[in-house]
Amino acid sequence: MSSYQLYRNTTLGHTLQESLDELIQMGQISPQLALKVLLQFDKAINVALANRVKNRVTFKGKLNTYRFCDNVWTFVLNNAEFKDMQELAKVDKVKIVACDGKGAEK
Template sequence: RRTRRRSTRGLGVSGGMAEAIDLYRQSVIGVALIETLNEMVASGALSPELAMAVVMQFDKSMCHALDKHVESRATFKGGNLRTYRYCDSIWTLNLRNTTFMNEEIETVLPMVKIVAYDMRMIEEPVEPITCQQCQ
């Protein structure tokens, strides 16, 4: 299933932060959230302002969760680097037939796209949040 690319334009985010946030909003959960919020706004069940607040909280929560709660690490080897690009402090790598390993499994993936960026290059830092686990 192909989904349309969602943009952060008009959502109060700009520069390097917009590019970083786009990664989270284009995830399966991000696309589902935005589509659901759009439907709720269209039906009148939710105001556009409240929908915007939910999306902004999603952005903060994703940054926080990935920074503080993800401990899993993966390594990869072999495969073919098909294309690579470095633009605006963001690396995009397209790999084929690559072996990925973590503590539990090892698998060969026919196609992988890796998007990596340096959080230090983000112009507008995301306001930190605290969750119940961090308190």
């Protein structure tokens, strides 16, 4: 199983994709090389988040909807509260996507 591509949808992922597109348009790299870079990004960010992030956050809220498909859970919560050791954050609505990281290739 390959690494999840969820993080391509972050600011960092979008910026990387835009930079790669620009390099392709200028003829400095091939589309195949850009794809290899994106695949390496997927692997690297999944490994980094799994191994380097040690913070714990608890959350609660009213469950609006949930779905489980292809080992991916999707939850939508209303009136959610997120707590870590020092802070509390409240949001009206949040979507949480959770994937099984144990099955992902490292």
